[in-house]
Amino acid sequence: MSFIEKIFIDYDNLMLCIILGFTVLTISILYIILHKTExxxxxxxxxxxxxxxxxxxxxxxxxxxxxxxxxxxxxxxxxxxxxxxxxxxxxxxxxxxxxxxxxxxxxxxxxxxxxxxxxxxxxxxxxxxxxxxxxxxxxxx
Ligand SMILES: [Zn+2]
Structure with missing residues (x-):
């Protein structure tokens, strides 16, 4: 595997982590807002x-x-x-x-x-x- 290929694979993983993290955060915030007890x-x-x-x-x-x-x-x-x-x-x-x-x-x-x-x-x-x-x-x- 060339150095260039490795950078792209790492970049994909990084993007995947960011997207997953963002999704979890969004769902958590929505859950808190929707289940807030008045x-x-x-x-x-x-x-x-x-x-x-x-x-x-x-x-x-x-x-x-x-x-x-x-x-x-x-x-x-x-x-x-x-x-x-x-x-x-x-x-x-x-x-x-x-x-x-x-x-x-x-x-x-x-x-x-x-x-x-x-x-x-x-x-x-x-x-x-x-x-x-x-x-x-x-x-x-
Ligand atoms: Zn009674």
């Missing part, structure tokens, strides 16, 4: 209507897996929104939240609509606090 993502529970609400965050401030829990025993609550189907009057549309573990006790009630409506208003309250940056005072420790 501060609001630590805000994952709040007390509304005397019951505890918990949820997870997806990208773009999307609230997922939102549900409510008993403030006394921490169990998942069940809800009864049967009255919403039988009435067209908003004041008569009531969703009851019941804790089976505490002996089928009513823990809360929300007037105005069924469980879909309730989840929608709770979601709006959560996002309002994130957008106003006021959630930090309300985070349940």
């Amino acid at each position: 501060e609001y993502e630590r805000f994952r529970s709040i007390k509304f209507y005397n019951i505890v609400w918990r949820w997870n965050w997806m990208s773009n401030k999307r609230v997922v897996s939102l549900w409510c829990y008993c403030p006394e025993c921490g169990s998942e609550l069940t809800c009864d929104d049967e009255s919403c189907r039988s009435s067209n009057v908003l004041a008569n549309k009531i969703t009851y939240f019941i804790c089976q573990k505490c002996g089928e006790v009513e823990k809360s009630r929300i007037t105005g609509g069924d469980r879909k409506y309730v989840l929608k208003i709770i979601r709006l309250e959560i996002l309002k606090r994130v957008n106003e940056n006021s959630y930090k005072d309300e985070v349940i420790k």
